[in-house]
């Protein structure tokens with residue numbers, strides 16, 4: 001049973017869409033101009049959010065948006081986006097590892113807001129010619145935290161099956177999910193979410209141990225959906241005019257922190273050294289005895305005593321900042337998440353694999369290092385997992401052609417320079433003189 005409980009990350013690959021799908025400032029301006037429902041206050045709102053979003057000029061959009069068809073996406077558009085991802089990242093992880101699709105025993109796929117029949121997991125099985133006895137699971141509707149739900153599911157199945165090779169496929173569908181209305185909490189999604197995806201091979205087969213990049217030490221899931229405000233923090237819904245989109249509430253960063261502390265309460269005893277836990281207990285008791293009059297500086301519990309690298313979901317600047325403050329991290333610790341947001345945007349559940357890839361490309365990950373992955377998602381959930389790095393890692397992956405440019409000299413994007421004039425114009429309406 002102990003052998004089956006092992007879970008090795010053999011390798012992973014992140015999707016890099018083709019260059020012609022990049023969302024430049026001009027291209028974003030053209031999409032905004034096309035939406036005739038928007039007025040001057042909406043332009044100002046969009047400008048403010050895009051400028052402060054932490055997103056650069058190299059993120060990717062689906063082809064239908066590029067072609068000006070964001071209001072009338074077809075089923076084919078959604079499938080085309082997924083196929084481009086499969087052909088790049090899924091094929092990529094097979095090529096990197098030399099594992100054949102016919103060696104795969106288990107497929108776990110998560111894509112939140114596109115759930116065709118046959119399922120996308122079945123599409124992967126068919127596209128790569130997998131065996132007839134492959135087990136395929138398809139998760140949807142689970143938001144940005146689903147990547148670790150997939151890892152958990154693969155791990156749970158592996159507990160019952162020795163020598164299993166699992167393919168975990170993680171993405172989000174952007175093509176049919178562009179929001180065309182004027183509800184601010186839903187317009188936010190257009191500014192943050194971008195195309196991306198990742199595929200990872202996990203196994204409990206000890207024969208692969210020496211080739212594995214990391215070994216999973218523990219995985220903890222917290223779900224605070226029983227609280228109404230947390231449940232309503234990220235919702236796929238229609239606005240007052242019946243236009244579909246994802247509503248992100250202003251309370252989302254607060255829900256993230258709440259779910260995070262639930263998660264950490266269970267995670268900390270499993271990953272932190274006894275000395276740090278003892279220090280924290282003493283501090284807690286002292287505070288209780290002094291009836292909370294004692295004031296302590298710094299983080300309540302020091303996660304750096306058990307974690308070398310923090311692989312955080314780049315949900316948005318406010319989400320990264322809330323986690324940074326909560327854990328008492330510095331800018332070096334959150335650099336991988338911040339740079340991922342800048343280069344790729346929020347690619348939902350696959351984001352954390354880009355963050356991990358950044359760490360690897362920067363040669364931060366050395367044998368024996370401990371990596372904490374933390375993701376947040378609708379529900380509201382916080383899932384985390386704790387890995388031990390098996391060897392020094394240096395694969396630049398999807399960052400290969402740009403890793404030396406990060407961190408950039410300035411994180412300021414050119415939106416203010418090009419569209420700052422919307423703040424100078426008076427009035428509520430009017431055309432967008434792009």
Ligand SMILES: CC(C)(COP(=O)(O)OP(=O)(O)OC[C@H]1O[C@@H](n2cnc3c(N)ncnc32)[C@H](O)[C@@H]1OP(=O)(O)O)[C@@H](O)C(=O)NCCC(=O)NCCSC(=O)CC(=O)O
Nearest residue numbers: 052053143144184185234248249250315316317318377378
């Ligand atoms: C959107 C931001 C980049 C904006 O940054 P700013 O520094 O400009 O912050 P700010 O608070 O002043 O916000 C600017 C303006 O946007 C408005 N604003 C902010 N958040 C809003 C929201 N959710 N709905 C409606 N309006 C909103 C503010 O009121 C303000 O308007 P005014 O100027 O009129 O007062 C940041 O707030 C941010 O990162 N928010 C979190 C984004 C988020 O929810 N990410 C999670 C994605 S979901 C995810 O990853 C997981 C999942 O759910 O599955």
